[in-house]
Amino acid sequence: MTPETLAEKVLSAARAAFEALGLDAAVLPAHTAVERPRDPKHGDYASNIALQSAKKAGTNPRALAEQIARNLAATDGVAKVDIAGPGFLNITLDAAAAGEIAGKIVAAGPVYGDNGSMAGHHINLEFVSANPTGPVHVGGTRWAAVGDALARVMRSSGAKVTAEYYFNDAGVQISNFAASLLASAKGEPTPENGYGGEYIGEIAQQVLQQRPDALESEDPKEVFREIGVGLMFDEIKADLGNFGTHFDVYFNEKDLHDKGELDAALARLDQQGHIFESEGAVFLRTTTFGDDKDRALKKSNGEWTYFAADCAYYLDKRDRGFDKLVLMLGADHHGYIGRMQAMSQAFGDKPGTLEILIGQMVNLLKDGQPVRMAKRYGNVITLNDIVEAIGVDAARYVLARYSSDSTIDIDIDLWTKHGNDNPVYYVQYAHSRTCGIARNAADRGVERGDGYDAALLNQPQETGLLKVLAEFPSVVATAAELREPHRIARYAEELAAAWHRFQNAGLRILPYPDEETTPVHVARLWLTDATRVVLANALGLLGVSAPERM
RNA sequence: GCCUCAGUAGCUCAGCUGGAUAGAGCACCGGACUUCUAAUCCGAUGGUCGCAGGUUCGAAUCCUGCCUGGGGCGCCA
Structure with a gap:
């Protein structure tokens, strides 16, 4: 029996109890969940439904609990119901009801964990969106790991997700980038507000290779801009690809300008009555919707602001039919939330249509000191620096393992260690052990048959493992709902721990070479298969490999 | 000054949409390999959940104020 099924049975037992006691069942929640108690003495699962509903129903929690317990104890698969504490x-x-989950997991395979909690949602998830004036830096790398994992988790929960990268190929930064390339090609020093670092020189030389006449062309800076931005962006895409992060859409800011979408957005906002002019500039009255101050869309010199493009981009996404837009930003952009939410409402959208997630800073440490990567890109730490330091799997794992609200210090020594203090190795090693056992089973010709006797999985290490396995779908659903993929990593570690405990308990999975295969061996082999499936699925949601041998 | 994130065991962090005796890893101490991967496991030690109030039958969790640290407050992008 799955926890979800049990929770439904708890709820119907509660409804029956309300009826029997003549109480108003309307105070019962529409859904409830059972939790896995820390202390095994408290049974396999616990429910606090009597505590939660007794007050609303104006009755004693223990009396209510007793009635619910009587109903529940009569349910198939439930062996015992105790009442503890206040209710x-x-x-x-x-044992058989608990053990059957292993077979269900094996049958589901790669789709075990999928759940319908976000079915019907069409979500645009924007992350990374680094300017093509340089490589993806640490902050962007965090989102490359977390955003990609979140996209997978949401899809697993039934949502239709478009992973999108907003490519700022217009504006002042790009102009500075082009000017820096041009200066480098001419052998001049980096201009004010320009970009330094060896990569500028390298790209400038590549532009000259493609267009030897670039400096003599009619508009040299435009040639360097056009080709240089392309080269830089190809590099970013290659780095992200190497990192395993996939985007469905790369959206060009320039297209918004070329298609006149900024004017259209301004017109729409004007129509809604939220636009005013002041000292020659055009403003959106974001204070109407709680922002600190009103924000300029058009400067007094007639140029658009960056925010104006954000408005147009927002509208573009809405017009593409998404019902929810999720935007992942670094902590240094948190001041944007106010104006962005205000803009969303100025367009007439409900609060919650736009969701902005903020990720705190990431530091790379060696011997407790911040690492300085004074190489191609000046002092900026890039995605590739992190990958070179600890590898793709460890990088994705460490970045996705912590709540986005926490700053992360990546200790290079820890994350390159091959031991159980390194969580990614700990989880991967558990997976590879399950694979090793499957190989040994095949070598020795141990057959799984059509099924197994679920009641034989009754040792504490087995029932503990089964309970963790059963939790996976609800962990995925919660991770999707709360936009917290780190829950998957923490769960994977818990599952790996439960597996290692089972392994070290001296419970043989395969018979010794001179032994007959018994039903207990077969049941444990199914449990092993189920564990392998869930570890692989969990690692898959994080975009981390699940090695078969280590 | 305002906004925002964090403060939980010696260290790094879970837990936070209110529930039972607050958890894990590391470090430290003591154990377990003739046996399917010991890259593992078992046990012991270790906590005024930053501080002070409040709400509640019940607060690490919710509210208010304060303290400490990170980040941010442009007609920059």
């Missing part, structure tokens, strides 16, 4: 229901399942 908790402690539920123990039949």
Whole structure:
């Protein structure tokens, strides 16, 4: 029995109890969940539904719990229901009901964990969106790992997700980038507000290779801009590809300008009555919707602001039919939330249509000191620096392992260690052990048959493992709902721990070479298969490899 | 000054949409390999959940104020 099924049974037992006691069942929640108690003495699962609903129903929690327990105890698969403390229901399942989950997991395979919690949602998820004036830096790398994992988690939860990269190929930064390339090609010093670093020189030389006459052309800076931005962006895409991060759409800011979408957005906002002019500039009255101050869309010199392009881009996304736009930004952009949310509402959208996630800073440490990567890109730490330091798997894992609200210090020594203090190795090693056992089973000709006797999985290490396995779909659903993929990593570690405990408990999975295969061996082999599936699926959601041998 | 994130064991962090005795890894101490991967496991030690109030039957979790640290407050992008 899955926790979800059990929760439904708890709820119907509660409804029946309300009826029996003549209480108003309307105070019961539409859905409830069971939790896995820390202390195994508290049974396999616990429910606090009596505590939560007793007050609303104006009754005693323990009396209510007793009635619910009586109903629940009569349910198939439930072995025992105890009442503890102020009114908790402690539920123990039949061993067979608990053990059957292994077979269900094996049957589901790669789709075990999929759930419908976000079915029907069409989500645009924008992340990284680094300017093509340089490589993807640490902050962008965090989102490359977290955003990609979140996209996978949401898809697994039934949402239709478009992963999108906004490519700022217009504006002042790009102009500075082009000017820097041009200066480098001419052997001049880096201009004010320009970009330094060896890569500028390298790209400038590549532009000259493609267009030897670039400096003599009619508009040399435009030639360097056009080709240089292309080269830089190809490099970014290659780095992201190497990192395993996939985008469905690369959106060009320039297209917004070329198609006149900024004017259209301004007109729309004007129509809604939220535009005013002041001292020759055009403003959006974002203070109407709680922003600190009103924001300029058009400067007094007639140029658009960056925010104006954001408005147009927002509208473009909405017109493409997404019902929710999720935007992942670095902590240094948190001041943008106010104006962005205000803009969303100025367009007439409901609060919650636009969701902005903020990720805190990332530091790379060696011997407790910040690492300085004074190479191609000046002092900026890039995606490739992190990959070179600890590898793709460890990089993706460490970045996705922590809540986005926490700053991350990546200790290079820790994340390159091959031991259980390195969480990514710990989880991968558990997976590779399950694969090793499957190989050994095949070598020795141990057959799985059509099924197994679920009641034989009754040792504490086995029932503990089964409970962790059963939790996976709800962990995925919660990670999607809260936009917190780090929950997947923490879960994977918990599962790996439960697996290693089972392994070290002296419970043989395969028979010794001179032994007959018994039903217990077969049941444990199914449990092993189920564990392998879930570890692989969890690592897959994080975009981390699940090696078969280590 | 305002906004925002964090403050939980010696260290790094989970837990935070209110529930039972606050968890994990590392470090430290003591154990377990003739046996499917010991890159592992078991046990012990270790905490005024930053501080002070408040709400509640119940607060690490919610509210208010304060303290400490990170980040941010442009007609920059």
